[in-house]
Amino acid sequence: MYEDILQYAIDYGLSQGASYVEARYHKNTGSNIVVRNGAVVDAGISSKEGVGIRVIYEGALAFSSTTDLTRKGVRRAVDKAISLARSSKPLIKEPHALSEERVGRAKYDVVIKEKFEDVPLEDKIKVMVALWKDLPKLLKETKLVSLFEAYVESIEEKTLITSDGAHIVSRVPRVFFEASIVISHPQKGTLQRLIELGGSGGYEVFRTWNVEDVLSGEVRNIEPVLVRGVEPPKEPVDVVVGSEVVGLIVHESAGHPMEADRIWGREAAQAGESYVKPEMIGRERIGNENATVIDDPTIPGSYGFYLYDDEGVPARPRYIYYKGLINEPLHNRWSAAVFNTRSNAAARAMDFTSEPLVRMANTYLEPGDCTFEELIEDIELGVYVKSYMEWNIDDIRWGQRYVGLESYVIRKGELAEPVLYPALEFTTKSFYSSIVAKGKELRFYTGTCGKGEPAQGVPVWFGGPDVRLSKMRVGVAPR
């Protein structure tokens, strides 16, 4: 779409002395429904459409965007970018360069089985409204005080043309659902759970989630945690971490520190730097042989799906950590040039106002071969942390904390009483060195990953199997 305008921007930028020009038409359209306690708040539609231009001019990288999809509009955007680059000379030390790549010329889209517009809005609302009536019936000792739901369907369409030959046209529809549940007990206070589900495809994806079952299961499981949850054992114990928590851990402590722009320091004032230094890549170990973490944009149906990145490089799985080795950082064409390597197609931009940055797509810990029963069968005393609410990690992606929500004591190889707010706090190295066994079932979870300035949120999956760790001390969140 708008190929002639994009090509004009490329030609015009080159004619003005830019050594590289990239023009991306980028349209994000969506509609959403918001429901609170079984009552609709609002429904809406949103649209963002424009062209993002990047130029390299005399060694300076500049970005400009416009909603004016005419020759005049993109010419003005190119002029602005070049003007910004020209005025930036006092701050240039090393000229900006991009790696040489076999960029693609391709068109792809995600096939929709059930178009969003073929499902009446009333039917979508009905599913969400019904939950407020049904869920309280499942609670015996607590009350459902708040159920906040949002449903979003969206389509992302892009046409990318670069001065070195990339021409990629793509269309990716996505669907997303989130819910916040708050239950309350007169003496025990409240417990809160957030759930996010997402994938690429049409409304058929939403149907596969069976949100009624998902939320019913959550409500049933968190009530005993609030009412009868105990403190975790004080001594160091075996810990089993559920796949939801494992997915988040690998996103935070494998994916983020292995973003090459972060390793160089480009995000130092925002999302931070990395414990990984260039000389550690391919040489140092961060964990044991169970620590293989993969980021793969090409997983069909995934929330982070793409086949070519926003610099036109074909996507493939990246083995970030391989059997404990710090193996392959995520690269765009700039970081690849800095590290004297090739891009592995990690450049993603949120919308037309956003420069492509090094981003994850779908990050997961490679599964093992155990059943859940096998993971816990010889644990005398331990803790199983199935889900979480609070988490964070420091800005070099080393020290991190995950506070469990649905959690249990493991006693003599079986799940026993629930645990309230167990807090796991460890370093990246201690986590990946402590994996003693992995489940065989790989599950994915949905998130919107934030990075950059202005901050860009991009859709991702993160996942893994259930994982057993060697003994560690389990803390507890303050109340």
Add this chain to the structure above:
Amino acid sequence: MREFLLELAKVAVEKGGGLGYDDVVAKVVSTDEAMVKVANSQLTVAQSWRVTELTLYLAKGKKIILVETPIKGREDIEKVLSNIGGYIKSVKESEMYAPLPEPSGRPLEGLIDPKVIDTMYRSSEVAAEVVSAAHSEGAEKVAGTLTLAVERKALATSAGAELYEEGTSVEAYLRAFYRGNSGHWAYGSRMLDLSALREVGKKAAYYAKLSTNVIDVPQGRYDAVLSPLVVGNLIGVVAEAASAFAVLAGFSMFMKFKLGDRVASDKFTLIDDPLLRPLPGSTGFDDEGVATKTKPIIREGRFENLLHNAKTALMMKTESTGNAGIISPQPWNVVIPSGDYGEDEMIREVKDGLLIVNNWYTRLQNYVEGIFSTVTRDAVYRIKDGNIVGVVRRLRIADTFPNLLRNIEALSKKLYNIRWWEVPIPSKVPYILVKNVNFTKPTI
């Protein structure tokens, strides 16, 4: 530009009314923005944006639909109204519906600094001065951004509002590195003040160099001096929790309190102040056309106001506070009145504690209980018997907001205008001494 944007907003309201909608609000915002981003003391990217967007609120028979779309001219309004045509029939009545209020807002004047507009496309020159200020104070390398912007806002409502306001903004933050330590500072204003910007570089370098004696501390409870960066981040969470919509949606610690309840130390007052012109959140009218006003959220420790628009006000049987957000009310500018401590005096007050320069990644385990943790970044300085004795790396505050607010012991005399990546709400805040804060760190 004024006439063009107002015309678009008015046309949207007229056309929406013509299609039978009971209530229409059209907000057209045009933003020109330029940003210079620096890392390893050099340019990483210069960026600029010019975006004009229409937010349209349409209500009919108490059903609500919202539209957000880029807009170039009148033809886009017709297109979007046509696209949304059948939508209203399918939506259910909204429990949030309230008739649009009579317009009472007036634009604030004096929000434009021509220097911001003049400098916008050569902001690298100003950024170079900030970088240079940090280096002249001894920083080894720096990273940060400088953003200059002008925002023009037109609002029309079917209740009769026709309002226009424009303002400039400056946001700068810098992280300075020195021998494995780092310091950080930030600044937000409507005015371009070169000396204030240089101060960002100097203060970041100062905090990177305050001590290089690396020491370890066990996890546990310490008295903590929180810098204005930390205060802006954490109290920003409290201010957002004061949105009545956050209370209705289950995302607020104020769900457990009634107006008048004691929620903080009596030394602490938290104000939402949209009329404080130098802060970039200043405005004379909200998204429903209601006049904004200065109001305490917490006054001398007592919970005094939630933030309301007409919709939440009707649900909670009160008046709008002029904080619309068309659906969710929002704070404009966070202000904490000053205390009576000098900054050095506050450090001298601490027998066994920590000075926290900066933090990030604040996440809540439970919004209703206010259980949270946040990670320190940049230097944490160890205070013993009133003196800084060393630097501690990367601790975590893991506590609850009610505890934190109740344990506020002292506030500095001087206030700082702060805005950065982790402080999105413009804030004018002091250093705060909090007693008995829980700190954790990795156990393996």
